[in-house]
Amino acid sequence: MRTSWADLATNSAPENAGASNTTAPLRPVYVPPHLRNRGASASASTESSSAPRPLNVSTDNNARSRWGAPRNGWGNRSGGWDRREVNPFGDQEDAAEEGAAAFGEEQGNTGINFDAYEDIPVETSGENVPPPVNTFAEIDLGEALNQNIRRCKYVKPTPVQRHGIPISLGGRDLMACAQTGSGKTAAFCFPIISGIMRSQGQPLQRPPRGVRTVYPLALVLSPTRELSVQIHEEARKFSYQTGVRVVVAYGGAPINQQLRELERGVDILVATPGRLVDLLERARVSLQMIKYLALDEADRMLDMGFEPQIRKIVEQMDMPPPGARQTMLFSATFPKEIQSLASDFLSNYVFLAVGRVGSITDLIVQRVEYVQESDKRSHLMDLLHAQRENGVQGKQALTLVFVETKKGADALEHWLCRNSFPATTIHGDRTQQERELALRSFKTGNTPILVATDVAARGLDIPHVAHVVNFELPNDIDDYVHRIGRTGRAGKKGLATAFFNDNNASLARPLADLMQEANQEVPEWLSRYAARSTFGGGRNRRNGGSRFGGRDFRREGSFSRGGSDYYSTGKNSGGYGTSGGYGGGYGPGVTSAWD
């Protein structure tokens, strides 16, 4: 096992004081940006790679000095690998993957139907709602951030950005009903980054905590590890050369490396709830400096049983209360559980609901085929063979196959491999390493078939997925929407094939409705199935298609609806398919603006 200064710094706290050769009280406390504002004081050192150095001596004059320079007489503990800030745009292998389309050959944004943006229904409510903007230029985000926006090739803000960013920049709390793929990440990242940059120079209340505790200024919670990783990658692009540091922490991965990253400084912490609770209990992270809190996919997190952890993090640790921080709550839907979360976590919030952008586009051709359980494998094989013959198989044509169970995923993967279709799988029984390897291998086209459970259904942005196969359909139409949303991205066309049989009876109606609304060809047999289906009601039923995930319940004092699931309560107007042009809303160059 390798022993480095970083390890020493990580594993031994008290002797840090001894290691210091300054008189400053050596607080292994992260120095927030506003203490780093006045150019680095002398911080160069003679670099000796292995020997422990004084903690407050930085080794890199450039990027590093933004982070490590001691200020106001108390040092930081920036031991360890003094890496320069890696250019998240320059990383050809990984970071470039999702940005690749944006930075590659496809220059110019021809074919983007910006007008489609205007068709997307948006609803806001609350007191004194800050007005939306139409361009990024209208928002004063600062030059560094603007440059990153240009690097990302974001041309025009998406609806959730147009409305949400001014709200957040205006200092207001935000309850946003928006789907994955609506541009949420940028919507909450831009105000956070901009706010942190702005706060530089403010007086610091010195955190009175003990050793090795870090004090992020912003916290972003998300339900799955991969989603956290993805948000982190996005946020790093947005914060490149802004002096704002983003760190991600999630379970299943060695904690020491994450601790080391944290100790190098953290302004924005992106985390899954479990690992964060762990870090909080170890007192390695304190939330008392939190100025911004963003909860992504909140309904998902509640579905997954995270409410206790989330309430613990937000209410029972040392996070400043609502009003003393700025909170952004994102959720695809607005059931009463989320409403109560909103009223507990938010202060005089603005409610924002954005139509189901990006989820269903006419770029996705949806097919449903009646396949008995026993025929599914051979049927899948037929599809894959056909794809291969058409020369679609390969790096540019990835196939994502969804199944319901982890076991089923393993079994199918195994079977595919045995039949000479290189496949891998991602699900919760695999180690995090395996999961990330699988994702990478899929993205690069090494194994162009990925068998997945719903862990991969939401939020993940995998470019070049040409075909989503619902080998087993989900019970919830929303999950279906999210699954097929893994294709038809980046302005490319996508195909979604579903294997339907009697086991999916409860989905017949909502699926038929959904497809109809999306101007898809609904097979005759499915319509008949839907018509005689007794399972049409309940949660899966879309009430003619909700344009929003929810509505600001505060406006409707008389709201009673049986007090039940406030699920899809849009008006009886067309939902998904309304414009049919959502897909056109983003083109090759601006794809990830929607994620």
Add this chain to the structure above:
DNA sequence: AAAAAAC
């Protein structure tokens, strides 16, 4: 019913 998530 299954999936996800800390050690």
